[in-house]
Every structure is written in structure tokens, then in C-alpha cells.
Amino acid sequence: MIGAFIVACEVAFWVFVVSGLAARYLAGRRLLGAALLAMTPVVDLALIVATVVDLRAGSPVGFFHGLAAVYVGVSVAFGHRMVRWADERFAHRFAGGPPPQRPPEHGREHARYERGGWYRHLLAWCIGSALLAGMAWFVGDPDATGALLGKAALWAVVVAIDFFWSFSYTLWPRRAKAS
Numbered sequence: 001m002i003g004a005f006i007v008a009c010e011v012a013f014w015v016f017v018v019s020g021l022a023a024r025y026l027a028g029r030r031l032l033g034a035a036l037l038a039m040t041p042v043v044d045l046a047l048i049v050a051t052v053v054d055l056r057a058g059s060p061v062g063f064f065h066g067l068a069a070v071y072v073g074v075s076v077a078f079g080h081r082m083v084r085w086a087d088e089r090f091a092h093r094f095a096g097g098p099p100p101q102r103p104p105e106h107g108r109e110h111a112r113y114e115r116g117g118w119y120r121h122l123l124a125w126c127i128g129s130a131l132l133a134g135m136a137w138f139v140g141d142p143d144a145t146g147a148l149l150g151k152a153a154l155w156a157v158v159v160a161i162d163f164f165w166s167f168s169y170t171l172w173p174r175r176a177k178a179s
Helices: 002-024 030-037 040-056 063-096 107-139 143-169
Strands: none
Touching: 002 030, 002 040, 002 063, 002 143, 040 107, 063 107, 063 143, 107 143
């Protein structure tokens, strides 16, 4: 059940983003567009509530319960960047805006960009881990607590690998290709 709800939340997120941008750029209704874009955090809240209700109802802790916390952490940490990405492309395509900026591909700027992505990943992990700990506390089942916190530990390993990958560009910057 919770897996399907995660998919529904992802679809709802992008429906709110696209409809908000369509209202802003195609219909010229900036206030409506802002209201629709402001609904994206409500999707995250609904997912957390549904996950806690599912666990509280006695569902065994599974992969999707952890994924819900990861989803919300990533959505909070990267959501603004994803919306800005879509906004730049929508404005360019439908409102005559400037072409979207590409991320830097080499040098110090690229290293800084990669580090920024890791900092966002760390923020997502902190938020997701706090949610996992909060769910474990709220549910109060020792088995569920171990399973939920184990997902945070696994994610910590992914964050550590991402650290080495992202910061490697600081030590060994990507060079521009010779033409």
C-alpha cells in the first residue's frame, strides 16, 4: 500500500509543479501558479502521515517505509532545485525566457557544483534520518526501531560514497577537453 502511495505522491508532486508553471506562464495567473507550487510540500506531509499511520496500524516495517523518509528528505533538500530546473525550461519554452543554464563541466566551478550537490545530499540524509527516528519513536516497537534506523545507516554509507565522489573533483578537478 505504502509503495503505491509513494508513486502517487511523486506523480502529485510533478502534477503540482507542471500545473503551477502552466498557470504562471500559459494562463498568466501568477498567484494561482504560486499556490499550486506551494502545494508540493503538502504532498510530503501526506506521505509522512500515511507512513506513520501504516506503521501504527501494525504493518511490518518494510522497504517502502524507509523509502518514504528518503523521498521526503530528498524532496525537501532538492525540491527547490528541481522546481527551479523545471521553471527555467518552462519559461524558456513557453514564455520566451533565456535558455536554461547548464551546470559547469570542468574546473573549480564544477568542483563547487559537485560539493553543493553533496551538501544537499547530506541535508536530505539528516532530514530523512530524523524522520526515520521520529517514526521509530512514534511507533514504539523495538523491532521497527531497529529496522528503521538500519535504513538510515545504509543511507549513511551512500552519503559517504557520494562524499568521496563529489569531493574528488576538488582534489582532481575535471579539465576542459582540448579542441
